Amino acid sequence: MLSLVSRADLLTGKFLVDNYQQALDILAGEPALYESMKALKYKESMFHTWLEEERAYLQSLPTDPLQETLEMEYYSCLVELNELE
Numbered sequence: 001m002l003s004l005v006s007r008a009d010l011l012t013g014k015f016l017v018d019n020y021q022q023a024l025d026i027l028a029g030e031p032a033l034y035e036s037m038k039a040l041k042y043k044e045s046m047f048h049t050w051l052e053e054e055r056a057y058l059q060s061l062p063t064d065p066l067q068e069t070l071e072m073e074y075y076s077c078l079v080e081l082n083e084l085e
Contacts, residue, residue, distance in 0.1 A: 037044070
């Protein structure tokens, strides 16, 4: 049985590798993105505008109450503890 520390290390390592692979996949698709943008006559500045609009929208959404967030985190920890036993 793995200790909690080594399990956390493995999960962190997997997270980093998965994110690195995702970044490589995104970069590999970049030339196709620019070709599509050119064909559709999209300008790069449009994406920045859309990102700003999305950021403003997401910031306007209400956040979950702290108590509810803590209860869900506690429940998740209990489930993980149960799986480890």
